[in-house]
Amino acid sequence: MTDATFLVSFAGPLVTFQDAGRTGHMRYGVSASGPMDRLAFDAAHAALGNLHGQTAIEISLGGLALTCSSGAVSFAVTGGDFVIEHRGRKHGSWTVLTAEAGDRITIRGGTSGSWAYLAFAGSVGCTEWLGSAATHAASGFGGGAVQSGQTLRVANASVREERSGAVPHPSFVADGPVRVVTGPQDQHFAQDALEKFLTERFAVTDAYDRMGMRLRGPELPLAGALSIPSEPIVRGSVQVSGDGVPTVLLADHQTTGGYPKIATAIASDTDRLVQFRSGQTLRFAALSGAQAIETVRGYLAQKTAYLAQIAVPHGTLGQRLMRENLNHGWVLD
Secondary structure (H helix, E strand, C coil), X not given: CEEEEEEXXXXXXXXXXXXXXXXXXXXXXXXXXXCCCHHHHHHHHHHHCCCCCCCEEEECCCCEEEEEEECEEEEEEEEEEEEEEECCEEEECCXXXXXXXXXXXXXXXXXXXXXXXXXXXXXXXXXXXCCECCCECCCCECCCECCCCCEEEEEEECCCHHHCEECCCCCCCCCCCEEEEECCCHHHECCCHHHHHHHCCEEEEEEECCCEEEEECCCCCECCCCCCCCEECCCCEEEECCCCCEEEXXXXXXXXXXXXXXXXECHHHHHHHCCCCCCCEECEEECCHHHHHHHHHHHHHHXXXXXXXXXXXXXXXXXXXXXXXXXXXXXXX
16 A cells, blocks of 8 residues: 545635544533534445544535545545546545546535535545544634645555445435424523424524534524523534524534523434535424434444445455356357
8 A cells, every 4th residue: 555645726615624523622622523424424434444433524515626646545425415526527425436646536515415525545644633633613723624735645545446336325314303302491481482493494594614503493582581601512402592593503512602502403313404505494303311312322223234334345346247147148159
């Protein structure tokens, strides 16, 4: 194995290095960060046979273009329905391809989804902070933003022909309302606020980044003035500002906050929620704490089985042709 290098010719906003995220640092006020869509991130690495949590590049709708300067390496793209241009052909995301010196790769937003993941069959070089390459976008701590003109180095790059081709989409991801556990301050809202939250539709606004997603919909007023001490916040918290507008907190959320929280989205549904785009609408549905635990455990079991399935190589082109048994017999003159 040798190194491969890439020259970045274009990088849109919020294109960052990410790994599985920091753990154990929230008590110091440090966000875990990590990928917005953790399932898609993990799938990109599994499809290549990489170790869990290696560094990948998270790509927003602004897109990314880069050219392989030297070496050869297989790569995977997963996440939203993005368009990949490679060697004069267009591919959808959820695929494994190979880049060689001179190849240009362009990844841009397609018909749906907000985030895509580019993983390489090798180790992407970038800076770390507190032992992690996960980038906190607002501060730049971690691997940082990918910049136009930057050279990316992939150490121990390998070509994995036996993994080339389409990556199966996860079939177990739930559709429908985003499921939440209500609280912990839902009792402090006006009588009809929780009912509105659980029955009416909300739209994603342009105020959407790695920190949170501000929604547009019915006002969710408090029952009266409420001042609460700052307290820990988790990914998926739905906090409501003084104007009655809810915001779902995401990967780069602050670690504490004083706005009242009407609900918390369950972990399995935040990965789906982050792929919504501005203008898309959604509804919320309530689960009990016990139901939420059971749902997330079931999801994680299905995710584990899915990642193990796509980690199995398909075989090289020659091996796959042999399996198809294209020669069904002999023809004698």
